Amino acid sequence: MRKSIIATFIATAFISLNAGASDLLQIYKEALVNDAQFSAARAAKLAGQERSVQGRAGLLPSLGLSAGVTKTHTEFDPDSGPTISGSSTGRSMTLALSQTLFNMATWENYEQSKLAVVATDLQFAAAQQDLMLRVSQAYFDVLAAQNTLKTLQAQKIAVAEQLASAKRNFEVGTQTITDTHEAQSQYDLIIAQELAGQGDLDVKRAALRQIIGKDAGDLAILKDGVQLSAPVPAVLNDWVSSAEKQNFSVAASEVSLEVAKREIKKSRAGHLPTVDFSATTGRSNGSATATTPGGVTKPTTLGVTLKFPIFTGFATDSRVRETIALEDKARNDLENSRRVAAQAARQSFIGVVSGLAQIKAFEAAEISSQSALDSTKLGYQVGVRINIDVLNAQQKLSNTRQSLAKARYDSILNGLRLKAAAGTLKETDLVEVNALLTQ
Numbered sequence: 001m002r003k004s005i006i007a008t009f010i011a012t013a014f015i016s017l018n019a020g021a022s023d024l025l026q027i028y029k030e031a032l033v034n035d036a037q038f039s040a041a042r043a044a045k046l047a048g049q050e051r052s053v054q055g056r057a058g059l060l061p062s063l064g065l066s067a068g069v070t071k072t073h074t075e076f077d078p079d080s081g082p083t084i085s086g087s088s089t090g091r092s093m094t095l096a097l098s099q100t101l102f103n104m105a106t107w108e109n110y111e112q113s114k115l116a117v118v119a120t121d122l123q124f125a126a127a128q129q130d131l132m133l134r135v136s137q138a139y140f141d142v143l144a145a146q147n148t149l150k151t152l153q154a155q156k157i158a159v160a161e162q163l164a165s166a167k168r169n170f171e172v173g174t175q176t177i178t179d180t181h182e183a184q185s186q187y188d189l190i191i192a193q194e195l196a197g198q199g200d201l202d203v204k205r206a207a208l209r210q211i212i213g214k215d216a217g218d219l220a221i222l223k224d225g226v227q228l229s230a231p232v233p234a235v236l237n238d239w240v241s242s243a244e245k246q247n248f249s250v251a252a253s254e255v256s257l258e259v260a261k262r263e264i265k266k267s268r269a270g271h272l273p274t275v276d277f278s279a280t281t282g283r284s285n286g287s288a289t290a291t292t293p294g295g296v297t298k299p300t301t302l303g304v305t306l307k308f309p310i311f312t313g314f315a316t317d318s319r320v321r322e323t324i325a326l327e328d329k330a331r332n333d334l335e336n337s338r339r340v341a342a343q344a345a346r347q348s349f350i351g352v353v354s355g356l357a358q359i360k361a362f363e364a365a366e367i368s369s370q371s372a373l374d375s376t377k378l379g380y381q382v383g384v385r386i387n388i389d390v391l392n393a394q395q396k397l398s399n400t401r402q403s404l405a406k407a408r409y410d411s412i413l414n415g416l417r418l419k420a421a422a423g424t425l426k427e428t429d430l431v432e433v434n435a436l437l438t439q
Contacts (some may be wrong), residue, residue, distance in 0.1 A: 023220040025434040027212060028135045028427070034213035035134075041127035048120025055113025058106040061099040068092050094282035101277055101304070104269035112262045119255045126248035129420045131211075132430055136416055138208040140409040143221055145201040147405045151398045152194045158394045159187045166387050179387035186391050220437035228359065228411050228436075231352050231418060239345045239422050246423030247341035253334040260327040267323045270316035273308040341421055348418035355411030362404035369397040412436070 022030075032038065070090045100106055163183035170180050208216050231239070244250060281300040309316070373393040379385030412433055419425040 021218040021220050022216055023434050023437050024136065024139050025430055027139055027208070027216060027219075028132065028430055030212040030214075031131055031135050035131060035211050036213075038127055038131045041124050045120050045124040048123075049117055051113045051116040051120075052110075053113075055110040055116075058103075059100065059110055061097060064096050066094045066096070090284060092282060092284035094280060097279045099277045101275040103274045103276075104272050105266045108262045108266035108269065112259050112266070115255050115259050115262070119252055119259075122248050122252045122255065126252070129248065129425045132425055132427070133413075133416060133420055135211060136413060136430070136433070138204070138211055139219065140413060141204040142201070142208055142216070142219055144406055144409050145197065145204040146219075146221075148402060149194065149197040149201050151402050152190060152197050155394060155398050156187070156190045156194060159183060159190050159391060162387055162390055162394075163187050182388045183391065186395075222405075222408060222436055223438045226408065226436050228356060228408065228415075230356060231349060231415065236346065236349050239349050239418060240342045242422040242424065243341040243345035244338045247337070247344075247421060248423055250334070250337045250341050251423070253330070253337040257327070257330040257334050260323065260330040264320065264323040264327055267316065267319040270309060270312065270319065273306055276305045276307075278303050278305065344421035345418060348414045348421055351414035352411055352418060355407050355414060358407040359404065359411060362400060362407055365400045366397070366404055369393070369400045373397050 071087065072090065073087045166179040166183045170177055205216065279302045283296065283298050285296040376385050376389050376393040380387065380390050416425060416429060419429055
């Protein structure tokens with residue numbers, strides 16, 4: 001009964017420990033709330049949405065009300081007789097309306113403001129994709145550092161056993177001091193590597209903490225023997241074509257080019273006339289003085305104003321030439337964005353394909369290295385192998401397992417980068433990767 005209670009307690013503690021581990025999706029959701037860089041992008045999007053409202057304001061009527069009170073003191077000194085003085089109080093109120101009837105520059109500014117909203121939406125979408133990649137990179141960097149440290153710790157245990165065996169065999173005279181020195185040298189090297197691995201793990205955890213604003217704690221790891229799938233579609237040109245058309249940086253550059261074209265039209269509008277309508281109405285009253293009668297005045301005016309630019313010191317022509325050059329710059333920026341996106345798609349696609357091939361090779365190498373280690377240990381026991389042979393076989397197996405884990409992490413990350421380059425990376429892709437993890 002006592003053993004059963006202890007077993008139950010251990011199992012419960014183990015389940016509780018597993019339940020506390022965070023997976024990739026949980027870390028990403030925390031980053032959505034706590035990442036400062038993404039929060040800044042969200043605020044920029046909210047600010048950018050006001051651009052269209054501000055641009056539309058130039059096309060809408062403007063209405064203003066003004067009011068005032070004046071007090072006047074007047075003195076009248078006739079040629080004969082005493083000086084006459086008096087004071088009067090005047091009150092006025094004016095309502096003014098103005099409406100642009102024709103102003104090409106204002107219209108183009110409104111069209112640019114709508115494009116600015118599209119640009120901020122694209123920038124926010126790109127920031128969300130970037131957050132997915134940053135979270136995934138930091139997450140698997142921690143797993144890779146943990147895997148390296150655990151591998152080094154396992155090597156240390158194995159080398160320590162070989163060192164103890166070498167010392168015992170030397171004491172009984174079955175081995176030379178050279179075997180002991182070799183094992184000691186290997187053990188000291190593993191200790192140094194373990195310290196470096198612990199430091200690297202601390203750095204990787206700090207990078208993840210920077211994104212989510214707190215310590216991530218235990219992380220879910222990849223399932224043993226997980227099988228990764230190839231990219232779909234499996235044709236490189238399809239991914240490149242998608243990147244050249246759907247990549248968010250490419251789309252933002254296309255918007256920037258359209259804004260530059262609108263800027264040329266706006267600058268050329270400096271040669272065109274503008275027409276504005278205005279209307280004012282008001283009321284003013286004042287008390288009578290010695291020189292002016294009192295009464296109420298109700299002025300109302302309606303008018304249309306035409307302004308035609310004749311000469312502006314060549315400023316308009318210069319502005320047109322400037323905007324044409326800027327449009328050419330935007331066109332080249334768009335071409336560069338397409339090339340960068342295409343190259344990112346190619347690089348990521350090749351990374352996934354070659355990574356999958358490496359995984360298969362390392363899986364086969366792991367089996368071979370394990371068999372070689374078992375054979376070397378057996379040869380060491382019967383005296384046909386020496387201590388250094390066992391140490392080398394252990395080192396080879398550990399390196400193979402570490403390389404296998406890294407190849408899996410890199411393949412997963414390259415798959416996410418490939419979708420980001422093609423402009424198709426979504427949260428559902430993180431869900432699929434998350435399904436590969438286990439507590």
